[in-house]
Amino acid sequence: MKKYYIKDIASLENTSADFYGWVHEIRETKPIIFIILRDSTGKAQVTVKKSEHKQELLEKVSKLHHEDVIRIRGKVIRSQIAKLGYEIIPEDIEILAKAKHPLPIDVSGKIDAELPKILDARYISLRREEYFYTFKIQSVLVKNIRDFLYSRGFVEIFTPKIIRFATEGGAELFKVDYFGKDAYLAQSPQIYKEMCAGVFEKVFEIAQYYRAEKSRTNYHLAEFISFDVECAFYSYEDIMDLLEELLKYAINRTYEEAKEYFDKLGLNALDLNYKFERMSYDEAIDHLKDKGYKWGDDIPQLALSLLSEKIGQRFYFIKDWPSSLRPFYTKEHENDPRITRSFDLNFGFLEIASGGERVNKSEVLIEKLKRNNLNVENFDIFIKALDVASPPHAGFGLGISRLLMMLTAKKNIREAVLFPRDVDRLVP
RNA sequence: GCCCUGGUAGUUUAGCCCGGAAGAAUGUGAGGCUGUCACCCUUGAGGCCCGGGUUCAAAUCCCGGCCAGGGCGCCA
Numbered sequence: 001m002k003k004y005y006i007k008d009i010a011s012l013e014n015t016s017a018d019f020y021g022w023v024h025e026i027r028e029t030k031p032i033i034f035i036i037l038r039d040s041t042g043k044a045q046v047t048v049k050k051s052e053h054k055q056e057l058l059e060k061v062s063k064l065h066h067e068d069v070i071r072i073r074g075k076v077i078r079s080q081i082a083k084l085g086y087e088i089i090p091e092d093i094e095i096l097a098k099a100k101h102p103l104p105i106d107v108s109g110k111i112d113a114e115l116p117k118i119l120d121a122r123y124i125s126l127r128r129e130e131y132f133y134t135f136k137i138q139s140v141l142v143k144n145i146r147d148f149l150y151s152r153g154f155v156e157i158f159t160p161k162i163i164r165f166a167t168e169g170g171a172e173l174f175k176v177d178y179f180g181k182d183a184y185l186a187q188s189p190q191i192y193k194e195m196c197a198g199v200f201e202k203v204f205e206i207a208q209y210y211r212a213e214k215s216r217t218n219y220h221l222a223e224f225i226s227f228d229v230e231c232a233f234y235s236y237e238d239i240m241d242l243l244e245e246l247l248k249y250a251i252n253r254t255y256e257e258a259k260e261y262f263d264k265l266g267l268n269a270l271d272l273n274y275k276f277e278r279m280s281y282d283e284a285i286d287h288l289k290d291k292g293y294k295w296g297d298d299i300p301q302l303a304l305s306l307l308s309e310k311i312g313q314r315f316y317f318i319k320d321w322p323s324s325l326r327p328f329y330t331k332e333h334e335n336d337p338r339i340t341r342s343f344d345l346n347f348g349f350l351e352i353a354s355g356g357e358r359v360n361k362s363e364v365l366i367e368k369l370k371r372n373n374l375n376v377e378n379f380d381i382f383i384k385a386l387d388v389a390s391p392p393h394a395g396f397g398l399g400i401s402r403l404l405m406m407l408t409a410k411k412n413i414r415e416a417v418l419f420p421r422d423v424d425r426l427v428p
Numbered sequence: 429g430c431c432c433u434g435g436u437a438g439u440u441u442a443g444c445c446c447g448g449a450a451g452a453a454u455g456u457g458a459g460g461c462u463g464u465c466a467c468c469c470u471u472g473a474g475g476c477c478c479g480g481g482u483u484c485a486a487a488u489c490c491c492g493g494c495c496a497g498g499g500c501g502c503c504a
Contacts, residue, residue: 104439111440
């Protein structure tokens with residue numbers, strides 16, 4: 001088992017230890033060879049003075065190539081010259097795995113590669129700092145989201161991803177053969193999280209969902225990671241408060257805990273010390289009417305970028321959307337059924353989250369299903385759940401990869417997903 | 429699904445407009461170089477997406493296909 005990591009090198013000064021990792025670089029001059037050993041925690045210089053080592057070791061060193069996996073037993077010494085302040089003087093080197101050359105992409109990042117090639121060669125492009133640290137940040141971010149919700153008494157749930165009916169209008173679903181019956185991959189946990197909120201009150205789930213839309217954009221994928229929250233006895237205003245507080249906590253905490261990774265990526269922390277603006281859909285359309293948008297239109301990316309020019313690089317809500325633009329389960333305002341108790345959370349031109357208050361009375365739901373030309377029978381279980389008294393509730397769904405994309409300044413969501421799935425990409 | 433742009437060594441890129449021996453960087457093989465750190469120097473190998481057309485001659489012009497990038501649409 002590997003016991004020592006490069007990040008701990010200072011504590012190993014003047015001792016001999018086994019280091020495991022990848023050959024990141026080799027530099028050679030006549031009297032001396034430098035091997036840059038990389039592991040998941042950092043890089044360290046291995047210094048081989050040709051006159052001071054046995055021929056056997058020198059022969060092994062001469063066989064090393066970029067990305068080979070090696071074990072080096074060596075003594076850690078303090079060094080003025082080495083960048084890390086320490087270097088490893090090898091006593092023994094073992095080649096554990098050879099990397100076949102030519103490599104599909106340059107791991108050092110000196111020579112860039114195009115995104116399709118980077119994604120085709122994900123198994124190695126993830127070794128590049130640009131991606132390595134992006135997904136380290138994702139891990140810290142998700143942990144902090146969980147921490148926040150657990151500290152607020154939320155219950156983490158896991159709902160089915162294979163479902164019986166293509167229940168919900170709108171997006172196309174992927175059909176699968178389920179022991180001879182037609183089934184579909186879930187496009188959201190919506191009705192399941194609502195049913196769970198009717199029991200546990202405050203629930204959340206982080207999971208993958210699927211949409212069979214042939215979208216070719218930089219922010220849609222066929223498989224995406226959604227972070228879903230649903231709370232009984234919360235209004236949509238309460239949910240906006242929760243979401244704002246959660247993002248401020250999770251992002252700020254991630255900047256603290258993953259500062260090193262953001263630094264490596266050359267990213268500065270966003271200042272979140274402001275109240276997220278909550279404009280109504282009416283106000284948004286009012287700003288956009290000069291550009292040809294009218295009440296009832298969706299607000300596409302182009303329009304969001306127009307709005308964000310006014311707001312700046314900040315989070316902002318757009319609330320009270322027209323019923324026609326929201327899914328059937330969204331609760332309408334009592335005094336004006338044309339608009340719903342719903343919201344989107346955007347950053348710049350990017351929609352990060354979407355949520356609202358839900359219908360909790362079966363007769364209202366049935367009426368709305370009919371109005372949306374959906375098959376009422378397919379929602380039988382959900383209707384029964386409302387019939388045994390479902391509390392008023394609200395929630396949201398947030399795209400984790402979009403949030404990560406925003407935090408790491410990626411231009412394409414494919415860069416913020418380990419193994420993205422889109423219309424044209426099913427591998428790796 | 430629509431529009432625009434593109435496809436040249438493993439990777440990144442020049443050449444294409446205006447047809448006439450395809451050039452570089454990086455990686456890789458060999459050799460050299462007093463501690464390097466994007467090391468450096470010499471040298472070798474390695475390439476025009478596929479198919480058709482025009483032409484004495486096509487990386488270059490034309491047509492079709494495939495793939496990609498950007499934009500739009502679709503989209504809980």
